[in-house]
Amino acid sequence: MSVEKGDVVKVNVVDIGSKGEGICKYKDFTIFVDGVVPGDVLETEITIKKKNYANGKVVKILKESDIRETPKCEYFDSCGGCQIQNIKYEEQLKYKTNKVKSAIERIGKITDVEVYDTIGMEEPYHYRNKGQFPIKMKNNKAQIGFYKVGTHEIVDLNECIIQDEISNKVLNIVREIINENRISAYNEKSRKGVLRHVVIKTAYHTKDTMVIIVTNGRDLPHIGKFVNRLKEVPEVKSLIQNVNKQRGNKILGLKNYTLYGDDYILDDIGGIDFEISPLSFFQVNPRQTETLYNKTLEFADLKGDETVFDLYCGIGSISLFLAKNAKKVYGVEVVAQSIRDAKRNAKRNGIFNAEFVVGKAEEMIPKLYANDITADVVVLDPPRKGCETRLLDTIIDMNPKKIVYVSCKPSTLARDLKYFVEHNYEIQEIQPVDMFPHSTHVETVVGLYRKESAK
Ligand SMILES: C[S@@+](CC[C@H](N)C(=O)[O-])C[C@H]1O[C@@H](n2cnc3c(N)ncnc32)[C@H](O)[C@@H]1O
Missing domain, CATH: 2.40.50.140 (Nucleic acid-binding proteins)
Structure with a gap:
């Protein structure tokens, strides 16, 4: 019909x-x-x-459905930031478990392994440690917030209930500075105007905050006002101007100028310190990141004498987390800046058994393997598109006793798991973790082990 x-x-x-x-x-x-x-x-x-x-x-x-809930956020209907705040949190978690289960069964053709309940947050609000807010002018007033779904129209926010509270405070101060001093905002069509974005990063444990003002050129009018007003916020330990002259949706340019304070803030996950710089990637939900990494460590089941490959390692956070329980960890990542951060973080924490390599995992692993560098345990944490088959083939050839797959996309996870299962690996555990409450996204960590008959 x-x-x-x-x-x-x-x-x-x-x-x-x-x-x-x-x-x-x-x-x-x-x-x-x-x-x-x-x-x-x-x-x-x-x-x-x-x-x-x-x-x-x-x-x-x-x-009305029984699982409906009145969203706590007044902007929910127009803002594109959250998608399912109108569903009770425990039902959001069930939805995420089912999403993983359905992909594993439908795409992975795996029906004999239990998908555990999604690990949620006790307090699923104010969890984000990073906010990236575009700035525009409307009727001579600054608008700062998130884009409406599918548009570049801004929902002017006074408060976002999933961001850290300090971020909301900073956002309103920045808006006042712009309005009081009539500083122009960037116009995507004419490519004129100064201010493009404000990016706010907050360390979970110390609440130290970095504010990044993204401008269309080196000039930032009333720079002293930004410095003086933001200095009054005790948590703001770093103010950076980032220059982005490029057309398009990329938020940050490559050039940073420190206007006051340090050029990084410090946070820790599981007792390991990480320097967070303006351009470096860091997981946005620190509370759940620790849960995710602990599961990764548990599934890796390290005894202390293993060589571990941490592929798609970012700033080396999983590598450093695992290093204390392994003989040696190799981290591989395509972004050179992240590898520089990983090396610095290893040194800062006195970790000397982690080595970091820049390059594509699908190119570097065959090279390492050709040089007889091989792993007992492989951790994979690829972007949404998952892993290339040539990487999976090399890992299968290498025959590690354990593989731990961390994924932010159930469909590509299921596709890659199917490949491992067809090549002598068995899935032990599948654990979804809610890294992004009120969104439809779900992170999953899967433990696989080699069937003993192999090699
Ligand atoms: C989901 S993130 C994981 C980061 C890290 N494991 C963490 O927990 O913070 C995926 C990472 O893979 C990197 N990446 C993307 N394609 C890659 C490739 N072909 N080879 C190696 N790294 C890649 C990205 O730059 C990004 O840092």
């Missing part, structure tokens, strides 16, 4: 899509509707009709 544009039909919401949209069924035809949750029954008006699906908008909710 199909529908036509303009039709109003009664539907049930059966699932949530990757952007948080409700997946509705009208007989067996699929209609996507924003702002509804599984269990809702509603009338929807069809706005777009395609061959295999349609989009609709809510006309009337006929029955």
Whole structure:
């Protein structure tokens, strides 16, 4: 049974899509509707009709789902930051567990391993240690916040309830400085105007905060006002001007100027200190990162005499976390700046059994292996697209006793797990961790072991 544009039909919401949209069924035809949750029954008006699906908008909710919750955030309906704040937190966790389970079964063809319940947060608010807020002018007033879904229109925020509290305080001070001093904001079309973004990073343990003002050139009018006003916030230990003259969506340029304080802030995960500099990657949910890394350590089951490969290592956080329990760790990462940070962090923590290599994992691992450098345990934490087959082939050839796969995308995780399972590995445990409450994203850590008959 199909529908036509303009039709109003009664539907049930059966699932949530990757952007948080409700997946509705009208007989067996699929209609996507924003702002509804599984269990809702509603009338929807069809706005777009395609061959295999349609989009609709809510006309009337006929029955509200039991899993619905009033979002705590007043901007939820317009802001693109969170997608499922309108679902009770325990139900968000169930949704994430099912998302992983379904990918593992459907794509990985693995049906005999239990997917554990997603590990959630006790207090799933104010967890983000980093906020990147675009700045625009509207009616001569600064707007700073997040983009509305699918647009470059800004939702002007006074508060974001998933960001660290200090970030909200800084955001409002920056807005006042801009408005009081009539400093211009960057215009994407004309490419004129000064201020592009404000990026705020806060260390979880010390609350030390770095504020990065991103400008369209070296000139920053009223620079002293930024310095003096932000110095009054005791947590702000570092003020940086970052210059980004490039067209496009990249937030930070390569050039940084320290306006006051240090050029890094310090945070720690599991007792290991990390320097966080303006350009370096650091996990955004420090509380859950520790949980994720502890699971990684548990699944790696190190005895102390192993060589470990930490592939896609970023600033070496997993490598340094594992190093205390291993003979030697090699971290491999494609971004040179991250490897410089990893080496500095190793030195700062007095860790001398970790070595870091710049390059693509799929190119560097075959080279290391050709030089007889091999691993007993391999940790993989790739970006969303997962691993290249040539990397998986080299790992399989290397035959490590354990593989721990950390993933932010269930579908590519399931695809790569299937490959390992077809090549002599067995899955021991699958543990989803909620790194991003109120979003549809889920992180998963999987422990695999080599079947003993191999090599
Ligand atoms: C999900 S992050 C993991 C970072 C790190 N493990 C952590 O926990 O902070 C993925 C990392 O892979 C890096 N990367 C992307 N493609 C790569 C490749 N082909 N080879 C090596 N590293 C790559 C990215 O720069 C990024 O640092």
